[in-house]
Structures are given as structure tokens and as C-alpha cells.
Amino acid sequence: MDDGLKSELTKQGIYVVKLEQLYNWGRSNSVWPLGFGLACCAIEMIAASMARFDLSRFGAEVFRPSPRQADLMIVAGTVTKKMAPQVVRLYNQMPEPKYVIAMGACAISGGPFKQGYNVLKGIDRYIPVDVHIPGCPPRPEALIHAFMTLQRKIDAQKVFGPDRARHFDASQPSEFPIPLYGEHDLVPAKNPNVWEPPVVVR
Amino acid sequence: METLEQIKTRAERVVPGAQLTIIKNDSPSAQHSLLVAVEHAFAVAKFLRDDPALRLDYCSNVSGVDFLDAELSEKVKVKKVVDGVEKEVEEVRKTKRAGYLEVVYHLYSMSLKHGPVILRQRTGNRSDTVAVMSLTPLWRSAEFQEREVFDLYGIHFYGHPDLRRILMWDGFKDHPMRKDYQEPDDYEYEPTPHDDVCDKTKAHYPKQEVKA
Numbered sequence: 001m002d003d004g005l006k007s008e009l010t011k012q013g014i015y016v017v018k019l020e021q022l023y024n025w026g027r028s029n030s031v032w033p034l035g036f037g038l039a040c041c042a043i044e045m046i047a048a049s050m051a052r053f054d055l056s057r058f059g060a061e062v063f064r065p066s067p068r069q070a071d072l073m074i075v076a077g078t079v080t081k082k083m084a085p086q087v088v089r090l091y092n093q094m095p096e097p098k099y100v101i102a103m104g105a106c107a108i109s110g111g112p113f114k115q116g117y118n119v120l121k122g123i124d125r126y127i128p129v130d131v132h133i134p135g136c137p138p139r140p141e142a143l144i145h146a147f148m149t150l151q152r153k154i155d156a157q158k159v160f161g162p163d164r165a166r167h168f169d170a171s172q173p174s175e176f177p178i179p180l181y182g183e184h185d186l187v188p189a190k191n192p193n194v195w196e197p198p199v200v201v202r
Numbered sequence: 203m204e205t206l207e208q209i210k211t212r213a214e215r216v217v218p219g220a221q222l223t224i225i226k227n228d229s230p231s232a233q234h235s236l237l238v239a240v241e242h243a244f245a246v247a248k249f250l251r252d253d254p255a256l257r258l259d260y261c262s263n264v265s266g267v268d269f270l271d272a273e274l275s276e277k278v279k280v281k282k283v284v285d286g287v288e289k290e291v292e293e294v295r296k297t298k299r300a301g302y303l304e305v306v307y308h309l310y311s312m313s314l315k316h317g318p319v320i321l322r323q324r325t326g327n328r329s330d331t332v333a334v335m336s337l338t339p340l341w342r343s344a345e346f347q348e349r350e351v352f353d354l355y356g357i358h359f360y361g362h363p364d365l366r367r368i369l370m371w372d373g374f375k376d377h378p379m380r381k382d383y384q385e386p387d388d389y390e391y392e393p394t395p396h397d398d399v400c401d402k403t404k405a406h407y408p409k410q411e412v413k414a
Contacts (some may be wrong), residue, residue, distance in 0.1 A: 077399070082371055086299070114398060117376075117383070117385050117386075118370065180375050181372075181374065183374065183375040184374070184375060184386050185388070189386065198391055200391070
């Protein structure tokens with residue numbers, strides 16, 4: 001159907017969309033985050049969900065206390081190496097389709113604790129992250145921006161075809177190996193199927 | 203409050219056999235401290251807590267300190283005969299000091315509103331004689347902090363009710379706050395390496411030159 005006819009029909013109150021678009025529209029406007037915070041970024045996340053910033057405008061006010069009912073994991077704060085297996089386990093317990101926002105400098109890279117002995121250098125070493133937010137901590141507006149970025153990303157997901165979304169592809173993993181506590185570090189220190197060190201161009 | 207010398211004299215009188223050493227702090231704060239041998243530490247600490255003139259009932263802080271093996275050099279004036287004339291010449295004398303670990307307690311009195319009195323315990327070395335006396339039975343606030351010192355410095359505490367790691371996991375072998383701690387090598391992605399991180403990053407970027 002060409003865009004002109006579509007526009008004419010819209011004026012008459014008839015909306016012609018693909019099932020995919022309807023499906024994505026519904027999902028992207030009712031993303032339920034998992035209610036857990038790791039550090040000070042969580043305070044900003046809570047602020048974003050409260051009346052002043054009002055994350056519920058985007059259909060995301062229902063912070064779920066159980067990973068079984070959540071679509072989105074907001075990794076808000078420092079992921080210590082002791083906490084990392086639990087974060088991965090929570091991610092594994094979420095049903096598909098599931099998304100991850102890494103919020104703040106610590107969650108995306110280790111941040112100010114990057115050279116420390118106890119902090120994971122980014123949660124994207126173990127689980128796939130959809131949106132990264134820099135900042136220490138990011139403002140609630142930044143989280144809302146990340147949220148809208150994620151909504152656009154969900155809207156563009158395909159149901160069929162070779163470039164279909166991860167949760168429609170049976171060959172793509174839905175759970176990721178939980179790192180073990182080693183004698184000197186987590187074992188393995190990263191999941192090479194998820195994370196490759198980006199090439200630094202100098 | 204009494205001076206540290208007075209406390210030292212009284213403590214040595216009350217606890218038989220105890221030898222306290224006053225360690226000077228040359229900084230403007232001038233917080234001098236008392237070094238006590240491990241075998242008398244508990245009795246001396248109990249005296250500091252229960253003595254009516256001191257009543258140090260609050261242990262605010264337990265810290266670990268790591269001293270590596272070091273070569274100390276001090277300038278000594280020596281009389282020497284130079285060209286037939288006796289002169290006073292400065293010489294640098296070097297002495298080797300074996301490394302050790304220390305636990306430092308900062309004690310205050312809530313009831314008498316004075317403090318701090320700083321108490322130190324020293325281990326024999328950094329490898330096998332690394333136990334000191336736990337003061338948790340005297341000050342409960344020391345419990346978690348002594349566990350933290352045990353975790354990060356590897357100092358053992360005799361008489362601690364629940365001595366296990368508190369920050370790192372149980373299977374962890376290292377003691378990260380020790381000065382010779384070797385951290386795991388995960389510097390594969392360093393967009394802006396600097397200082398000693400440059401050297402660690404170089405191994406991961408063999409073909410690229412890492413700029414400071």
C-alpha cells in the first residue's frame with residue numbers, strides 16, 4: 001500500500017499498519033523495568049520514575065520486583081565483581097523479549113573504579129546491552145532519553161526475515177553463562193560471544 | 203586527658219610485662235601512637251577501655267597498614283681524619299628493615315569526651331607470622347573492620363568471633379590492599395591509558411603505539 005492511500009485512510013479513521021508495527025507499538029509503550037539498583041545511579045533512576053520526571057509517561061512506571069515479570073533491566077550503578085554473577089543470573093531469569101540499559105559510567109565501563117580490583121569493567125562483558133548512558137550519575141533526563149532510544153529500537157525490530165529480532169531467532173541465546181568466582185578474578189573475565197574489545201583508533 | 207607518656211607508664215604498670223613504644227607522628231596533627239606487642243595487646247586495650255581516667259569506650263576506626271621490606275638511610279655525623287686533620291663528616295648509613303603489617307585502632311571516649319588514643323599492633327612479617335589480637339571482644343565496632351583488614355591485608359585476628367572475608371568472595375586468594383598485589387590483567391580496552399596503565403595496555407595493543 002502506498003503512503004498516499006495510507007494517509008487518506010488515516011484521515012477517515014482507518015489505520016493500516018503491519019502486524020509487526022502494531023506488535024512493536026504495544027511492546028515499546030509498556031516496557032516494565034526490573035526494580036533493582038546497585039549504587040547511586042539507582043537514586044536517579046528512582047527520581048526518574050517519580051512525579052517530577054514521570055517515567056510513566058512512557059508506559060514504564062511499573063517497576064517489577066521479580067525478573068519473571070520484567071522486560072527491561074536497568075543496570076543502575078557500579079557492578080562489583082562479587083555482584084556480577086547475580087546480575088547475569090537475574091538477566092537469565094527474565095523472559096524474552098528482554099532489554100538492558102547500562103546506566104552510568106560504572107555500568108558501562110567501570111567508571112572511576114575502572115582500575116580497581118573489585119569492579120567489573122562494564123556489564124556488557126557478560127550480557128548484551130542495548131543502550132549505554134554515560135554520566136556520573138546521569139540525570140533523569142538522560143535516562144528518559146535512553147528510554148526513548150530503546151523505544152525507537154524496539155519499534156524498528158523485525159518479526160520475520162534474516163534480520164529479525166534476537167528473541168525470534170532460535171539460534172540466538174537467551175541465557176548467558178554466569179561467571180564463577182575464581183581465585184584472582186571472575187572466571188571467565190569476559191564472555192567473548194558478547195563482548196569484544198572495541199578497536200581503539202589513535 | 204593524660205599525655206601519651208603518662209598513659210604508657212600507667213599501662214606498663216597495670217599490665218605486667220607489657221612494653222609500649224610511642225611512635226611519633228611528625229605531621230602537624232601530631233597524633234602520636236602507642237605500639238603494643240601482640241601478646242599484651244588485649245590486656246592493654248582492656249586497661250584503656252576500663253580505666254576510670256581514660257574510659258576509651260568507642261573504637262571509631264580499625265585500619266591496616268602494609269610496610270614493605272625497605273632500605274632505610276639516615277645521615278650520621280662521623281669524625282674522620284681527612285688529610286691529617288680530624289673533621290666531622292656526614293655519612294649516609296643504610297639499614298635494611300624487614301616488612302611487616304600493622305593494625306591501627308583509633309580510640310575515643312564518649313563518656314569523658316576525649317581522644318583519640320591510637321593503638322597499634324604489628325605483625326612479625328608479611329608472610330607467615332601475620333596474626334594479631336582481635337579487640338572485637340572489647341569493642342564490637344571492630345568486628346566488621348577487622349574482617350575487612352583480614353580480607354584486604356591478610357592479617358589474622360586471634361579471638362575474632364567470625365573471621366571471614368567481608369568484601370571479596372570466599373574463594374578469593376589475594377589481599378588487594380597489599381602493596382605487592384598483582385591485579386588481574388584486563389586492560390584490553392583502554393581508550394585513554396595514562397601513567398602505569400600505559401605499560402599494562404601495551405601488551406594488548408602490540409602493533410599500536412600507546413601514547414601517554
